[in-house]
Structures are given as structure tokens and as C-alpha cells.
Amino acid sequence: MPSLQSVISCLSDYDPGALPVAQANQIIGEVVEPVRGTEQVALRTAFDRVLAEDVISRLDVPAHDNAAMDGYAFASSELAAGGNVTLTVVGSAFAGAACEQAVARGQAARIMTGAIMPAGCDTVIPQEFVDVDVEGERIRFDAKAVRAGDNRRLRGEDLAIGQPALAAGRILQPADLGLLASLGVAEVKVRRRLRVAFFSTGDELRSIGEPLDAGCVYDSNRYTLHGMLRRLNVDLIDMGVVPDDPAALEAALRSACENADAVITSGGVSVGEADYTKQIMAQLGDVTFWKIAMRPGRPMAFGRIASHGREALLFGLPGNPVAVMVTFYHFVRAALHRQMGAKVAPLPLMRVRSAQAIRKKPGRTEYQRGILAPAPEGGWQVSITGQQGSGVLRSMSEANCFIVLGHEQGMVAAGDEVEVMLFDGLM
Structure with missing residues (x-):
């Protein structure tokens, strides 16, 4: 298993002050390996x-050639003469069974969907294209109504x-x-199911049900993380809110590491946060702190931590609610899939017209929250959901897609094409 530092050292253009999104994902992909352990279910x-x-x-x-439609089975050689084809019905076959009678030239068998094709028959004429005599013994149909081999499923x-x-x-x-x-x-x-522990950090955070003191806020990040992780079908360990205290943070990280395969924290990795947060994470393992060239979600920590012989991946996400969701979907989700042993294709991007101008600086990837809708003139268009601040969680709740503005992209004019990533199947 390669160390994080060894992977980074091989990158000649590694810039810890402004790491491009693609390079960050490359580094994570090279470090993460699937967990061992299987079970029979x-x-x-x-x-x-x-x-x-x-x-x-x-x-x-299927185990035999069989009929794909209700109708009459016959040999396609009957179609050679063209015009109207008249055949004598000599038997019938129902789903899962074979016709007991042999079907010779000039004959057909009544057959139901799923029934085994009679020997010598390779074509089925649907019953709606057939005229049947009163006694049901003869059928007539236009040879142009069917082609050789039609309406037959082949064995295997x-x-x-x-x-x-x-x-x-x-x-x-x-x-x-x-x-x-x-x-x-x-x-x-x-x-085996992946075990993921997660917690929020910050003295200002309160859990639902607790009174809000002045300057405090309810912790929303654990609820969005819980929902996003449930989508991945992993076993969850919710460790609540950890205060800004070195001993408490170390105890939480050690406990999480000893009981989970991956640990996700929110808050405590931004510029200006207490130095002990980075120190404790680093002293427990191989952790790099990044300033990713993206908006929102610039600060993030990634690596491995260890405690009492157990190791776990660590994802230290920003504290702002939208930044937590954006960094999870664009870094953590793929990493956890890889750790689960799942082979999942990247989420597809659509190109659609922007309904409005969007401000953008080259040199970073931006994930605006958008609403994709039919355009009045046809096709699709996307518009932003209003204020795009990383603390405006409503911008995620109202959106149905990310507007993905690439690293080198600049200003977007109304009517320009942009790439969007749909939330359907993601959120």
C-alpha cells in the first residue's frame, strides 16, 4: 500500500497551495485500496x-429456442414463394412446453410466448397478422408480414x-x-460492508434538541453526511459533535480509527483553525492538508491514521455545509466506492445552455448549484439557485444539479454551454 507522501513526491507539479481537483482525485485514487473480507449472502x-x-x-x-410472441411457428422456407401463405395447424405449444406433433412442410403449430420452438420451425408469425378458418385448422397470412427468424429467441x-x-x-x-x-x-x-465513522468539530455546534446559546448553531453536517453515506450502503458510526479540545479530538480520532475503515470529519481544517487539529491528525498517521483550487470546499485533509494496530482513511472536510457536500461528492464518494471494491463509472456530465451570466475566475473548479429545466425554445437550460455561498445550504436543497465550471474556464455569458452533473442518483 503506497504512502501518501510517496505518491505526492512523484508529482513534479504538486502544489499544496492550489491543488487542481483532478490531481487531488488522482492522488486519492492511488492511495486508496479495497478492504479485505467477503461474505456469502x-x-x-x-x-x-x-x-x-x-x-x-x-x-x-434461454435453455431452448423459444417463441418471443403468441402466434404460429413454422419454417421460414414457407415464405420463399411470397404472396399469401396458407398452412395447416397440427398442434400447439404452451410456455415451458414443446409441441408434441412434428411440423412438416405446409404446416404450423399454435405457439405461446416462451414455448419451445417445434423441430424444423424457425419463425413465428404474430397472431394478429393471421386469418384463421372457422375450425382453427388452417391459417393464412401475407408473407411480407414477417421475415425469416422473426419472433424467436435463440438458445443461450x-x-x-x-x-x-x-x-x-x-x-x-x-x-x-x-x-x-x-x-x-x-x-x-x-x-463486507464498509464501516464509516463521522463527526463534526466545533464548540459552537449543538445537536438537535439542545438549546442554542448566543453564537451557536445546530449541526447540520452530520445529517447531510448521514444521508449521503446511506446512499452508499455502508455501516455508519455517528460520533456526534467533538469540541475544540486536543484531548477530545485525539480520543475521537483514535476511537473512530479503531472501529471504522474510513473516518470523515467536518470543520477544523480551515486556515486559521487551531494548530492542534492538524498536529493531532498528522501525529496519528500519514496525512496531507490541501488547499484545493475549487469553490466551495478549498480546505481539505486526506490520508491514513492509525491507533493500536488499526488503520483508517481520513477525510477532513471543511465546516461550511455546502462545502461538506461538494467535497464529499467530488472526492469522498469515489474514494469510498474504491475502498468498498466497487467499480463505478464517473458520473456523466451534460452540456446545456446557461440561462444567465455566471461570474468565474480561471484557475479553479467551481461547483455552482443549478436548476436544470426545459428551455422555452426547446432543449435544456440551467440557472443558478441564487446565492452560492458555501454556508447557504438552501442552495443545495433547491438545486437538481451541479453546474461544473472547469479549472481553466472563465466568465460564462447567458446562452453559453456549460456542463452539469445531475443530482438524480447522487443525492
Whole structure:
């Protein structure tokens, strides 16, 4: 496992005073490694868990050629003459069963969706395209209504024996559970759940239910962190509010480290904060403090801490509520996915028109909170949610996307295209 300092030392352009977002994520990605430990769980309890090993199909799915629609099965050679095709119905096949009668030239079999295709048949004509005589013994249809091989599912078309069904690192979703069930898989091996401890720091913070003294505020960061972490399906350890006291902070960090795989703190890493915060974090492990070239969320600490033989990743986030959420989504989320052993693609960005001018300085990445909506002239447009200060949590609550303004980007004029990252599936 590489040390944080060894990774940083390899970067010739590392600037601790203004680290670009992409470089910060690169450093984190090289340091974080998946936790060890797996468990076998029943399929019904595997939702949102991380698959620990590849699943290889032990079956052909479907197991036989079968009908994709209700209709009549016949040999496609009957279509060669064109015009109207007339066939004699010699039997029927229902879902999960085969036609008992052989189907010869000039014949067809009544077939239902999912039924095994009769020998010699390779095409199904949907029943709505067929004229049937009164006795139901003969059918007639236009040869142009269907093509050879239509409405037939081939054996192994979905999955063939020996074919990879799901890859290790996948976060199992409902369709995946159905796919595993179709293979007869009752249990799967998944990574153990990640344990994440989190707490807020500051003498001015109060928990809900406590009286507010002059100058004090209710701690909102633990609630946003709790919600964001719940989305990742990790085991949570909420350690409450830790006062600005060296002994209390050291005790909290040691306890968190000894009981969790990752520790997230909010507050205490900004310029001007008490020096003991940085000193205690540093004395417990390999921790670097960054000033990231971004807005909001400039100050952040990252590294590993250790206590009594246990190690944990440490993410020291800013104290402002919006900055906590922005840094979590753009640094911590990907790191925790990696630590969970999950292989997750980066969230996609859309390019849409800005409904208004946006002030922006080159040299930092900005994450404005936006509302994406249909534009009057068609397409999509985005507008900011008003005041964008890092303490204005309402700007996150009202938004449905981030407006991502890149490191080198400057001022945005109304009508310019900007990149947005949707909150759907994120928040």
C-alpha cells in the first residue's frame, strides 16, 4: 500500500497551495485500496452490495429456442414463394412446453410466448397478422408480414454456459438480482460492508434538541453526511459533535480509527483553525492538508491514521455545509466506492445552455448549484439557485444539479454551454 507522501513526491507539479481537483482525485485514487473480507449472502439480501467475484453462467438462458410472441411457428422456407401463405395447424405449444406433433412442410403449430420452438420451425408469425378458418385448422397470412427468424429467441441468446454474467465490483441492482435468479443462483459472495465513522468539530455546534446559546448553531453536517453515506450502503458510526479540545479530538480520532475503515470529519481544517487539529491528525498517521483550487470546499485533509494496530482513511472536510457536500461528492464518494471494491463509472456530465451570466475566475473548479429545466425554445437550460455561498445550504436543497465550471474556464455569458452533473442518483 503506497504512502501518501510517496505518491505526492512523484508529482513534479504538486502544489499544496492550489491543488487542481483532478490531481487531488488522482492522488486519492492511488492511495486508496479495497478492504479485505467477503461474505456469502442470500440473493434477496444482496441488493446494493458489491459483488466479490465474477459470476459465470452455468446455464444457457434461454435453455431452448423459444417463441418471443403468441402466434404460429413454422419454417421460414414457407415464405420463399411470397404472396399469401396458407398452412395447416397440427398442434400447439404452451410456455415451458414443446409441441408434441412434428411440423412438416405446409404446416404450423399454435405457439405461446416462451414455448419451445417445434423441430424444423424457425419463425413465428404474430397472431394478429393471421386469418384463421372457422375450425382453427388452417391459417393464412401475407408473407411480407414477417421475415425469416422473426419472433424467436435463440438458445443461450441472453447468456450461454461459461459466459461471464456479472463482473466482480458491480453494485448489485434489481435487474442483476433477476439475472442471477434466472441462473439458479441462490447465494452470492459480496464484499463486507464498509464501516464509516463521522463527526463534526466545533464548540459552537449543538445537536438537535439542545438549546442554542448566543453564537451557536445546530449541526447540520452530520445529517447531510448521514444521508449521503446511506446512499452508499455502508455501516455508519455517528460520533456526534467533538469540541475544540486536543484531548477530545485525539480520543475521537483514535476511537473512530479503531472501529471504522474510513473516518470523515467536518470543520477544523480551515486556515486559521487551531494548530492542534492538524498536529493531532498528522501525529496519528500519514496525512496531507490541501488547499484545493475549487469553490466551495478549498480546505481539505486526506490520508491514513492509525491507533493500536488499526488503520483508517481520513477525510477532513471543511465546516461550511455546502462545502461538506461538494467535497464529499467530488472526492469522498469515489474514494469510498474504491475502498468498498466497487467499480463505478464517473458520473456523466451534460452540456446545456446557461440561462444567465455566471461570474468565474480561471484557475479553479467551481461547483455552482443549478436548476436544470426545459428551455422555452426547446432543449435544456440551467440557472443558478441564487446565492452560492458555501454556508447557504438552501442552495443545495433547491438545486437538481451541479453546474461544473472547469479549472481553466472563465466568465460564462447567458446562452453559453456549460456542463452539469445531475443530482438524480447522487443525492
